[in-house]
Amino acid sequence: SQPTILLPLMLRWIIPVLFLLFYTGTNNVNAFRTTPDVARLTQQSQHGQHGTGKTGMHTNTKILLTTPFMSQVDEDLKQETMEVQAVEVGTDPLIEAARQNNRKLVLGLALGSLASVAIAAKSAILPIPPGFEYTDALIARDLGTAVCGGALAYAYVKICTTLASKGILEPRDSRKIIHTFSAPLFMLIFPLFTPAGRFFATCVPLVNALRLYLAGTGDAGESDLANAVSRSGDTKEALGGPFVYVLVIMSSVFLFWRDNLIGVTAMSTMAAGDGMADLVGRRFGKGNKWFFAPDKSIAGSAAFWISATMCTTAIAAWLSFTGCLVLPFAMVDLVPKIAAITAACAMIELIPIGNDNW
Secondary structure, X not given: OHHHHHHHHHHHHHHHHHHHHHHHHHHHHHOOOOOHHHHHHHHHHHOOOOOEOOOOOEOOOEEEEEEEXXXXXXXXXXXXXXXXXXXXXXXXXXXXXXXXXXXXXHHHHHHHHHHHHHHHHHOOOOOOOOOOOOOHHHHHHHHHHHHHHHHHHHHHHHHHHHHHHOOOOOHHHHHHXXXXXXXXXXXXXXXXXXXXXXXXXXXXXHHHHHHHHHHHOOOHHHHHHHHHHOOOOOHHHHHOHHHHHHHHHHHHHHHHOOOOHHHHHHHHHHHHHHHHHHHHHHHHOOOOEEOXXXXXXXXXXXXXXXXXXXXXXXXXXXXXXXXXXXOOOOHHHHHHHHHHHHHHHHHHOOOXXXXXXX
16 A cells, blocks of 8 residues: 555655754754743733843843853853843844744755655655656656745745734634644645655645744744644643644645545544634534533534535545546535544544544
8 A cells, every 4th residue: 555655765764864854953943942931031021921030120021031151150150150131022132043043944844855855756766656757847846836835834824823913813713723724725735736746745744843843842933833823822732733733734645645535534624623613612602512521512513514524525526626536436425425424523522532633
């Protein structure tokens, strides 16, 4: 099967290269990453909370950063001798340096992963569909589509995070809007890839996974993303549902690609179903909670089922229309089967165990 063929290739070539790029880039950016205390003070300042630093200055408008003197200081005094600097919020050079280095790190991983896949494709070591000739022009097409897809994904998330940071969207709504539409919008550009483009397409969620990792580890350079995808403002939430979401997309693209209805159904149900369940349930589910799951509502479950069914059907029809997917049944027979699967997923989503994105 395709997964059996692809896993040895992933273990032998792709994972080691990407790990090396990630490890190198992370080491380069560590010098510019702010500490959790600074990130906490930044959040307190932004929310109008008051604190007092070691110098007695209030931190509602300023952050106190401490940096040790590193030259001509006795070893016993290094940990005790500190230089206190008052830095205006929003103009902190440390945070700005972190943002710039994060951009370089993300861009480095994107270019490195795409270059690795392009070299592997050019060297004819990538598994391709039988009878398919992977010419230089087609490799360039997949490379360009992946770059455009990554740029569009970044722009979409940036729009949502900007709206959340300006208070136009609630952070939780921003999180679920990103959740609901990211995977379906990504699948809409699948026809632009060639049949052998799965590896290039996998690079897009891979880069987003890195951004979420940086956001979830408290990196100030991705603070806007962390706030937009978290429910409570805790940056660590980025490593929960959002990170799992991206991993599911990456796995589905890599293992099932666009010519298998399993991957399409999994991504559509996770994205549209779970996303709309929250958006609808919080607004219309207060008076119709499930008796066995008081934090879930009948309205949310109905929204899950309807949205997942419609999204899966629409994406399947789109991929079939563009010649990417051969449907196993006629559409009139397929829709009831999709509805049954999404209904089962809606019931499973009610089980309060683990992360529902899995």
